[in-house]
Amino acid sequence: MVASFNSGCTWDQVPLFGNGGDGIKDSVCYQNEIEPIISSNCAKSGCHDANTQANGIDLSNYWGVLEIVKPGSPDKSKLVSVIKGGGEELMPPNPYNPLTTEQISLIETWIQQGAGYNIDCGTNIPCDTTNVTYSLTIRPIIDNHCIGCHATTGTGGGILLNTWGQVADQALNGNLLCSVYQEGGCVPMPQGASKLSDCDLTKITIWVNAGAPNN
Numbered sequence: 001m002v003a004s005f006n007s008g009c010t011w012d013q014v015p016l017f018g019n020g021g022d023g024i025k026d027s028v029c030y031q032n033e034i035e036p037i038i039s040s041n042c043a044k045s046g047c048h049d050a051n052t053q054a055n056g057i058d059l060s061n062y063w064g065v066l067e068i069v070k071p072g073s074p075d076k077s078k079l080v081s082v083i084k085g086g087g088e089e090l091m092p093p094n095p096y097n098p099l100t101t102e103q104i105s106l107i108e109t110w111i112q113q114g115a116g117y118n119i120d121c122g123t124n125i126p127c128d129t130t131n132v133t134y135s136l137t138i139r140p141i142i143d144n145h146c147i148g149c150h151a152t153t154g155t156g157g158g159i160l161l162n163t164w165g166q167v168a169d170q171a172l173n174g175n176l177l178c179s180v181y182q183e184g185g186c187v188p189m190p191q192g193a194s195k196l197s198d199c200d201l202t203k204i205t206i207w208v209n210a211g212a213p214n215n
Contacts (some may be wrong), residue, residue, distance in 0.1 A: 028110040029121030030062065032197060033144075037103050038065055039193035040148030041092050049192060060192060062117050071115040074108040083107065097151045097162075100143060127199035132206045133215045134164055141200050142167060145190045157187070164214045171204075171212040180204060 028034065038059050043049045048059040058064040069077040082091040083099050090098060099107075110116075132138070142161050150156035159175075160166045170176040178186035180196050190196070196204075207213070 028106060028113060028118075030110065030116065030118050031194060032121050033106055034065075034110050035062075036145045036190065036193060037099065037107065037148075040145055040190060041096070041099060042148075043192060044149055047092075066115060069111050069115050071111060074111040077111050080104070080108055080111065092148070095152045097147060102140075103144065127202055129199075129203055129206055132203050132210075134167075134207065134213060135215065137203050138167065138207050139164075141196070141204065145193070145196060145200075149191070168212040168214070171208045177205060177208055 043058075043060040043064075046052055047054050048057050048064075050058055050060040057068070059068075065079070068079045074080045082089065083104055085091075085098075092098065146156075146161050150159055150161040153160065159170065161170070167176070175186060179189040180201060182188035182195055188195075
């Protein structure tokens with residue numbers, strides 16, 4: 001994801017740790033929901049990771065992301081403008097997949113709530129594993145954490161995760177669990193981002209152990 005952003009914007013009050021400026025905990029968590037989208041689609045090698053910093057923009061950390069958003073105003077945030085392609089070159093650029101409507105909406109909501117640096121969110125929320133399916137459980141995890149690097153053959157080591165069949169192949173050959181658990185023997189995934197939550201790991205494990213069904 002390469003864009004010509006204007007950096008250097010500052011705001012006097014930046015809400016941190018989930019306080020959207022009004023003392024109410026944000027419903028959108030930066031660490032669990034926003035960071036994975038940015039890391040997978042923007043802060044990768046050749047684009048806006050810490051090493052490349054295309055056009056001087058480093059989106060590998062919260063403070064870099066904050067330079068292209070205006071807390072409380074998604075419609076005035078450069079990040080929203082480029083991911084929606086509104087008068088800007090659409091990002092991520094071809095051949096990468098654009099962000100989904102759900103991902104864009106999540107980013108807009110996070111910015112509207114104050115773009116807080118909320119971490120360790122939902123640690124006390126029970127993990128619901130009663131109905132783990134590919135379409136409603138696994139696919140969203142792949143879209144948010146993996147597809148940014150595994151949508152084209154030129155990235156992600158040539159491993160594609162666009163379809164159920166491609167994801168199932170990696171699940172059934174053992175590579176998926178080996179990579180996301182990051183316990184050695186495989187390249188840890190997602191690269192350059194936080195490890196998947198225990199809840200997401202549990203859901204993936206349940207799906208894989210069930211035979212990686214297309215449900």
